[in-house]
Amino acid sequence: MITEQLEIIRLALEEDLASGVDVTTDWLVETSLVGEAWIEARENAYISGLNTVKEVFAAIDPEVVVTPLCEDGAKVRPLNRVVSIFGKASSILKAERTALNFLTHLSGVATRTAELVEIARPYGTKVWCTRKTTPGLRRLEIEAVRAGGGDTYRDSLYSKILIKDNHLSIIGGIESLAKRLEGDLDAEMNLREGKIEVASLYELDVAVRMGWKKVLLDNFAPEQVREAVERYAKDVSLEASGGIHLGNIREYAATGIEAVSVGELTHSVDSIDFALEVDWSVN
Structure with missing residues (x-):
């Protein structure tokens, strides 16, 4: 330990x-x-x-x-x-x-x-936790998630890049991000290895055109997730997050989404x- x-x-x-x-x-x-x-x-x-x-x-x-x-x-x-x-x-x-x-x-x-894993498994959907953990207990709680068959995309701010909505708001939106990436020496690696959060199908389209290979669909309804999967799942790793719980995870998993992240795994059990x-x- x-x-x-x-x-x-x-x-x-x-x-x-x-x-x-x-x-x-x-x-x-x-x-x-x-x-x-x-x-x-x-x-x-x-x-x-x-x-x-x-x-x-x-x-x-x-x-x-x-x-x-x-x-x-x-x-x-x-x-x-x-x-x-x-x-x-x-x-x-x-x-x-x-x-x-x-x-x-x-x-x-x-x-x-x-x-949750038992419900999602027949659809091939992974179950991930978020960083909404008990202060001081994050590593133990992530270990517990893994004991239950789940995982996490990242365990800390320093482990992986994830551009969130507030990042985009501060820099002026997703279009401004596209401009900032021009000439950025780290852009190619970050586009391949990092992840960006989008709040609409329009932002998803922009993110994919930019070259992002991993995208988080934030607070998408199941029908919007299904549309995103149909458009891009062959080329982009898609994760859905926001409001997903025991009562509706089957509906999300049935869309064919690669992964869902569930905050309640660590903050409300x-x-x-x-x-x-x-x-x-x-x-």
Whole structure:
């Protein structure tokens, strides 16, 4: 796990355990008490976040043994155990809520992604997330999307070029962009590798004449997406975005669009219900 993700875990634990203090556990539970615990699903779900769960417990107590019982991307049913845990009771109790918070949220992302992917797959349409992620959790949420069978076009502003509507507004519109590209030494590569967002079929026509090979159709209705696909899908990679969700993704996928990006994958999903159960009879 990379350093920035470990820092997120540290911050999450710090807001729950100032300097490692849990006043209830420290008062009631002997530090010598050792036992077993496990995390089980309480509903149907696709799993993501198992490595994060391990790192949460390791941050509290490196001697706690955490064993995943499945892999990220696995489908589980109610009462299926996903993690087994052995170690000090006090350590397990201190890590419990933070570990569950990550697991429930990330599995919620993976589960919703898997639901959308299942609908879109027969049409050959890919499901991508956007940059509308929880601050600090982007890499973990993208991993969760991938666990559910989805992906993303770009994970940051520094990774790939994507010209958005506000870029065009600031420079004077898509026609002004065409003029700015004349004589630009980087234009050929950016036209081939980058992507431009368009808000109408007219802007799509202009973008294709300019030479863009990847185009994002922003807030197009399904019938407009179908028209765009019929015109240019053989030569241009087309993605649809804006207002796409579980209730209408089939209509978009049926247009033959290559990919759809769905903001709700990371900003509006329901968490999955998991519980940590304990067994101290081994003592």
